[in-house]
Amino acid sequence: MSSVTLTKESHKNPSKFRIKYQDCNAVLGPEHTAQKNIRDELPTVRTSSEVAVIGAGFGGIGAAIKTIQDLKVSEVQIFERYDNFGGTWYANTYPGCASDIPAIWYSFSFALTSNWSRVQPPQYEMEEYIQRVAAQYKLKEKTRFQTSIDKSVYNEDTGFWTVYAHDVKTGQKIEHTTKILLSCAGGLVYPNQLNAPGLENFKGKYMHSAVWDHSVDFKGKNVVVVGNGCSANQIVPALLNDPQYSVNSLTQIARSKHYIMPPVPKILLFVYRLLSFNFYGLALIRWLVILIAELRFPLYKGNGLISKVVRWVNTRASVSYMKKYAPKKYWDLVIPDYKIGCKRLIFDYQYVPALNDPRISLTNVGIKRVVEDGIILENDEFVKADIIVACTGYDVKQSTKIQFSTTKGYNNQEMWTKEGVSAYRTVLVKHLPNLFVIGGPNSATGHASVVMALENGIDYYLKLAKPVVEGKEKSVVVKPEAYDKWHKDIQEELSKSVFGTKFGGCVSWYSDEKENATAFGWSQLYYWYITHFPAYKDLVYEHSDKKRD
Template sequence: MSSITLTKESHTNPAKFRVKYENSNKILNPGAANKSIINDALPALTTTSKVAIIGAGFGGIGMAIKTIKDLKVDDVTIFERHDNFGGTWYSNTYPGCASDIPALWYSYSYALASNWTRIQPPQYEMEEYIQRIVDQFKLREKARFETSIDKCVFNEESGMWTLYGHDMKTGQRLEHKCPILVSCSGGLVHPAQFQAEGLETFKGKYMHSAIWDHSVDFKGKNVVIVGNGCSANQVVPALLNDSKYDVASITQIARSKHHIMPPVPKVLLWIYNLLSFHYYGLLLVRWLVIILAELRFPLYKGNGFLSRFVRWINVKLSEHYIRNNAPKEFQDKLTPDFKIGCKRLIFDYKYVPSLNDPRMNLTNESIKKVVEDGIILTNGEFVKADIIVACTGYNISKSFKLPIETTKGKSVNQYWDTEGPSAYRTLLVKNIPNLFLIGGPNSATGHSSVVMAIENGIEYYKKVAKPILEGKEKSVVVKTEAYDRWFNDIQAELRKSVFGSAFGGCVSWYSNGSVNSTAFAWSQLYYWYITKFPNYKDLIYQPVTETKKTA
């Protein structure tokens, strides 16, 4: 465990720390031209490793580090569609993009940065941190970039996975064999594109915030921002306040409302700088942030006195912040009427004060149709637009489409399409041996750090996968009854929680209405406990000597 120092090169050359637009558009935009195709004229490339990791974001990087350092298994391959590490922090490059929680918590506990410029640093600084970690642990030689994994098949007889994929540049097929498969593909991957009548007739520029085109000139342009979540909260002030953009106007279509909290207190940065001279000082500040966040957890579930009291305090903080910083005509348009936490909380940076800019307009009206030079709202109002930016989030359900199956006909998609996406303790799928999901179903929270959740999941993997990697066992799979019990228990608990539920009073990306496959129902302390201490009675190990096993 150690602290690291960033060079801040990302501040002088941010373009070095972001994906190129043409590459991002090719990978993430379903309608993009020149999509990668398979070239059957080339011979298939065959490779092997002990552990195959899909995804090179925080999850994939952390998995590789712990497999190599803690399990002493150096034979690891990381597959990634982009041309570099970073995942969402490499591909999301919109103006103002930044960590929405303190970076000291949104980073690896064993590699804490000693010189973040802000408590919630910008995208390029986050990506610089990721690149620094990759170089420190020598992971580049383990990665196969610009490679799409199209299907994964587990052979119950051999106990081996075969990954079928292709090189996205040449089209060459790939077949990779390994005993352990880890999916770290994440949920914030597939942009949910804005859909509206007439969009195809729009003569201006349209883009999704997740596929940002930095060549577009915003100066003097009339911009429509669709959405009111975390990305819009960051894009709006960046376009208004940065002289590089100097827009003529912004009209934000706030189709839904969010509880916007005051910025993270500046005193936290002061404490961080004071204690940044040593790793254990940084760890102390990290735990201070964790404890304060966990104290907010009661607002997410139940209707007891403590839950209602914590909700009341946080609602008052949000309302007071909006009342004191937003123009009076926008205050009602910003204030939700559902339970706080039903949608992810937004810790403001500069958004609410930026609404005072005379170039800014905010409306809760929806878009009726798009025309050549603007949009028409449901109230009949015409809004001129040169650029439309969709801050409409991600298609989470598409992220749950995993082409993973076994030679006996068991399929992840089959289970998830019929029962709803789920994973035992967020990590294991029934009847699919030797598969681990990091950042899988129900691993997200409304108050915590996804990196902390990733580290918890990796701890579970280390314990459960170790006998296979040591050659003592052939495979491991969760018992069907344990998987089903977990699913029923967590869904019942989530119905008592605020996350996009009837109890919470809103619709959000947490839930599709029938099954909540996104949110974790309990505290992060409990998540740490169930991943730190596996219940081996819920698992079935198949000995190496067995040649056949009943599913």
């Protein structure tokens, strides 16, 4: 364990810490050209490793480091579609993009940072941290960048996975054989593009917040922002207040409402700087943040006295903040009437005060159609637009469509289509040995750090994979009945929660009409417990052609 000191080079030159627009658009744009660029005429590259990792964001980096450090495995191969580390923090570079969770918690527990510039630092500083950690552990030599995964197949006879991939630039196919496969692909990746009639006729510039084109000049332009979630909360004040953008007008179409909490108290930054003198001081402030966040957890579950009290306190804090700083004319458009936590909480930077800017117009009237020079709202009002920005979120289901199968016919896509998307303790999928999904189904929490959730999954993988790595066992897989019970239990638990349910009173990306495959049903501390104390009775280890419970 060590502390990381940032050079803050990212503040001087942010462009060095973000993906090129054309590369991002090839992977995440509407056409997905990078995934389609496969050339059969080129010779196939064949490689192998003991452990293979899909993705080089927080999950993939953490998994690789822990594999090398804790399992003493040197043969690790990371596959990444982009040309650098970071995942979402490398690809999402819109104005105002920043961590919504305090960075002391939204970072690796084994690589805490002593000099964050803010409690919730900007994207480029987060990306500098990720690159700094990757460099410290020399991961570049173990990473194949600009490589897209097509499918992965497990051979039950040999006990090895074959990963089928291709180079997104050349189209050359790759076949990689590995004993253990880690999927760290992330969830909030593929953007939901704006689905509005006539968008193809728009003569101005259209972009999704997840694929930002920094070459576009916003100064003096009329901008329409569609959406009102976390991304819009950061983009809107940046377009209004940052001299680099300084738009002429901004019309925000907000069809939904969100509970916007007051900014993180400034005292946290003071305490952080006071305790940042060594690693133990940083660990102390990290656990303090975790404790405060966990105290908020009851608002997400049930209707008991404690839940009601915590829910009331947080609802009052949010509504009071919005009423204090937002113009009264917008109260009905921004203050929700569902239970707090049903949609992800937003900790405000400058969005609510920005609603007082005379250049902004907020409406909940939807788009009837897009025309050459603007949009026509459903009430037939015309809004002039030079630029349309879609803050319409992500297609979470698309992130689960990576295919894992076996030579005997098991397939995660078929199972998930028939039974629902799930993973035992968020990590293991039945019938798929030696596959560990880090940040898998039901690993997200509405109040906690995704990095802590990823580390929980990684620590669970380390415990389960150790006998396989040491050669004592051929493979490990969850028992089907344990997998099915977990799926049933967590869905029952989530039905009592506010996460996009009838109980919560809202529609959310957390869940669909069938189930919630996104959120974790209990507290983050309980997540830590179940991933650090495995129930080995729920697992099957295979050794010398014999299965051992």
